Amino acid sequence: MTRLDWTSHQARALKGSVRVPGDKSVSHRALMLGALAEGTSHIRGFLEGEDTRATAAVLQQLGVHIDTPTEGERVVHGMGLHGLRGTTALLDCGNAGTGMRLLAGLLAGQAFDSTLVGDESLSKRPMRRVTDPLASMGATIDTQDGLPPLRIHGGQSLAGIAYTLPVASAQVKSALLLAGLYAQGATEVIEPHPTRDYTERMLAAFGWPIEFAPGRAKLTGGHVLRATNVDVPADFSSAAFFLVAGSIVPGSELHLQAVGLNPRRTGLLQALRLMGADIRVENERESGGEPVGDLVVRHAPLHGIELPEALVPDMIDEFPALFVAATAAAGKTVVRGAAELRVKESDRLASMAAGLRALGATIDEVPDGATIEGSALGGGVIESHGDHRIAMSFAAAGLIANGPVRIHDCGNVATSFPGFMELANGCGFDLRSA
Numbered sequence: 001m002t003r004l005d006w007t008s009h010q011a012r013a014l015k016g017s018v019r020v021p022g023d024k025s026v027s028h029r030a031l032m033l034g035a036l037a038e039g040t041s042h043i044r045g046f047l048e049g050e051d052t053r054a055t056a057a058v059l060q061q062l063g064v065h066i067d068t069p070t071e072g073e074r075v076v077h078g079m080g081l082h083g084l085r086g087t088t089a090l091l092d093c094g095n096a097g098t099g100m101r102l103l104a105g106l107l108a109g110q111a112f113d114s115t116l117v118g119d120e121s122l123s124k125r126p127m128r129r130v131t132d133p134l135a136s137m138g139a140t141i142d143t144q145d146g147l148p149p150l151r152i153h154g155g156q157s158l159a160g161i162a163y164t165l166p167v168a169s170a171q172v173k174s175a176l177l178l179a180g181l182y183a184q185g186a187t188e189v190i191e192p193h194p195t196r197d198y199t200e201r202m203l204a205a206f207g208w209p210i211e212f213a214p215g216r217a218k219l220t221g222g223h224v225l226r227a228t229n230v231d232v233p234a235d236f237s238s239a240a241f242f243l244v245a246g247s248i249v250p251g252s253e254l255h256l257q258a259v260g261l262n263p264r265r266t267g268l269l270q271a272l273r274l275m276g277a278d279i280r281v282e283n284e285r286e287s288g289g290e291p292v293g294d295l296v297v298r299h300a301p302l303h304g305i306e307l308p309e310a311l312v313p314d315m316i317d318e319f320p321a322l323f324v325a326a327t328a329a330a331g332k333t334v335v336r337g338a339a340e341l342r343v344k345e346s347d348r349l350a351s352m353a354a355g356l357r358a359l360g361a362t363i364d365e366v367p368d369g370a371t372i373e374g375s376a377l378g379g380g381v382i383e384s385h386g387d388h389r390i391a392m393s394f395a396a397a398g399l400i401a402n403g404p405v406r407i408h409d410c411g412n413v414a415t416s417f418p419g420f421m422e423l424a425n426g427c428g429f430d431l432r433s434a
């Protein structure tokens with residue numbers, strides 16, 4: 001496979017109005033609930049990324065008809081809770097942890113066997129966090145020493161459990177709730193820190209009775225999902241690269257339209273504001289049951305902070321971008337309580353530490369975080385480790401580096417942010433294929 005490299009060059013003030021693609025978490029869930037519903041669900045603002053397309057392809061392999069009337073739109077013809085059809089073909093989730101973990105819960109309740117596989121990165125990601133509690137519900141899932149592929153045995157009768165998550169994870173919570181649709185009795189998930197609640201909100205929107213509050217969710221099996229329409233907001237995690245870029249490049253002013261502002265996602269906004277960033281939220285409104293707003297970011301001098309640990313779950317995907325902001329800040333930024341970053345699409349603490357060091361930054365990596373010194377960046381060569389968010393973060397770092405930043409292996413940016421290069425260059429990045 002040819003590897004796609006990028007070079008990011010120093011740029012002048014960033015200007016413009018940007019609409020980043022649809023939310024990845026919401027897009028995955030809309031497909032899955034649409035597939036299990038009675039009737040036809042329309043999804044608008046769907047993320048045309050490789051991750052969410054992989055989930056659509058898996059559902060199609062299971063017999064679900066999904067139409068694409070236009071880009072960013074899907075029409076899902078629901079099969080009902082028991083309408084999926086088994087296949088002996090491998091179900092390929094690509095790079096997507098969300099796809100694989102949520103589908104594991106959904107498939108644990110089916111009458112047929114199935115096998116979920118993933119790409120090289122996903123094949124290294126821990127799955128016991130979902131298979132262990134699913135086994136307590138009565139599921140039988142074989143792993144390779146806790147890693148994919150997942151061989152899910154059908155025809156098991158599931159019973160609800162009350163489960164306290166050992167680590168904050170919306171994926172694990174969601175897998176258990178999806179299995180809970182098929183379980184006898186109540187499935188209750190208690191979280192150490194509240195995580196994104198899209199599954200809970202969307203189950204309610206599809207008419208499934210569910211009780212939820214920050215930190216807990218509870219449902220019982222045996223109801224019906226009724227098709228509904230889903231408007232997917234723009235993904236805050238994709239907007240994050242522009243929030244950081246606009247904050248660190250002098251003279252910048254960027255407008256980001258219709259960004260999802262679910263409070264379980266906007267930790268970076270709070271962190272950047274604590275660092276002195278100038279970010280305004282305008283036109284706050286609700287769309288499809290989710291808070292949405294337009295964000296205006298202007299350059300501002302940043303200073304380092306001790307990141308409050310309580311913010312970690314609310315910005316779990318934004319640390320690569322935060323680390324870039326931290327190098328542009330005066331003084332040091334201390335991050336702790338973020339060991340989960342080691343089991344994302346890459347070990348993000350190691351990937352960011354190595355990459356920032358290659359550009360001349362001083363960063364002290366510890367098991368659950370890092371301390372980053374504000375420092376001028378030079379040019380250099382970066383390994384993205386095939387991790388989309390590492391690649392996009394170093395594209396932002398290149399804006400303020402004193403030499404070209406060459407980033408290896410950027411193809412996976414298409415998993416979450418197709419068209420990133422064009423959108424970024426449209427507002428003043430100087431990002432080139434190399």
Ligand code: S3P
Nearest residue numbers: 025098168169170171172316317
């Ligand atoms: C997600 C949950 C988070 C996040 C991921 C998407 C989701 O993962 O990092 O990008 O859609 O539920 P964890 O549940 O592993 O924290």
